[in-house]
Amino acid sequence: xxxxxxxxxxxxxxxxxxxxxxxxxxxxxxxxxxxxxxxxxxxxxxxxxxxxxxxxxxxxxxxxxxxxxxxxxxxxxxxxxxxxxxxxxxxxxxxxxxxxxxxxxxxxxxxxxxxxxxxxxxxxxxxxxxxxxxxxxxxxxxxxxxxxxxxxxxxxxxxxxxxxxxxxxxxxxxxxxxxxxxxxxxxxxxxxxxxxxxxxxxxxxxxxxxxxxxxxxxxxxxxxxxxxxxxxxxxxxxxxxxxxxxxxxxxxxxxxxxxxxxxxxxxxxxxxxxxxxxxxxx
Numbered sequence: 001x002x003x004x005x006x007x008x009x010x011x012x013x014x015x016x017x018x019x020x021x022x023x024x025x026x027x028x029x030x031x032x033x034x035x036x037x038x039x040x041x042x043x044x045x046x047x048x049x050x051x052x053x054x055x056x057x058x059x060x061x062x063x064x065x066x067x068x069x070x071x072x073x074x075x076x077x078x079x080x081x082x083x084x085x086x087x088x089x090x091x092x093x094x095x096x097x098x099x100x101x102x103x104x105x106x107x108x109x110x111x112x113x114x115x116x117x118x119x120x121x122x123x124x125x126x127x128x129x130x131x132x133x134x135x136x137x138x139x140x141x142x143x144x145x146x147x148x149x150x151x152x153x154x155x156x157x158x159x160x161x162x163x164x165x166x167x168x169x170x171x172x173x174x175x176x177x178x179x180x181x182x183x184x185x186x187x188x189x190x191x192x193x194x195x196x197x198x199x200x201x202x203x204x205x206x207x208x209x210x211x212x213x214x215x216x217x218x219x220x221x222x223x224x225x226x227x228x229x230x231x232x233x234x235x236x237x238x239x240x241x242x243x244x245x246x247x248x249x250x251x252x253x254x255x256x257x258x259x260x261x262x263x264x265x266x267x268x269x270x271x272x273x274x275x276x277x278x279x280x281x282x
Contacts, residue, residue: 154199182196
């Protein structure tokens with residue numbers, strides 16, 4: 001903007017309630033990170049009707065302390081530069097609980113790395129990989145499925161926890177401290193029933209804390225894998241995270257370790273006969 005403020009175009013699912021007054025970093029073309037805060041018209045100047053609605057992202061701006069468009073340019077900031085939440089890694093009072101941004105899907109990427117490091121995979125070829133742009137239509141998973149042509153996909157995720165006020169605890173399927181979440185269904189994919197049961201039975205046999213879930217909203221990269229090539233059997237293993245798609249998500253580390261442990265146990269048992277059994281019906 002002419003007066004030195006920046007406008008935002010969101011990538012993925014951001015809710016206006018979670019953005020206002022939060023700190024962000026702008027990474028300029030030289031790699032320098034410049035701090036700013038997301039703001040809007042001050043509440044003192046809002047009409048009553050405006051105070052009672054969620055402020056839309058197009059009505060927000062980022063204040064980096066610049067006084068003009070020329071000063072913004074002098075700081076190396078150009079149209080299209082990325083803006084990311086500023087949220088330091090924070091251990092919480094509760095033992096093994098942590099708070100920071102992007103657990104969806106930092107936990108999945110970290111888990112894929114650790115599975116690749118520690119799985120034996122004696123009777124199968126393990127491909128440990130990450131994708132991009134899941135929030136923009138599962139785009140990266142489409143390419144990844146074509147490149148790797150897997151026989152089975154174990155998707156590691158940071159799904160939303162549902163153990164907070166406003167959610168019926170009797171129906172919770174993603175409780176912090178409850179173990180790895182094994183997802184059977186969401187609008188993007190119906191998981192392969194035999195593979196899902198294999199995950200559940202493996203968790204039971206290995207004594208791995210787990211919770212089974214069916215979701216009526218959301219989606220994961222499994223949505224692309226299930227449709228790729230001839231159809232790839234999928235299951236989603238997750239580390240439940242409170243307040244995803246915000247600056248401050250919270251996880252319990254034991255759930256993450258259970259996710260990694262279950263993924264490794266599954267990989268270690270996979271062989272040709274087991275994999276063929278997921279899709280053999282005659």
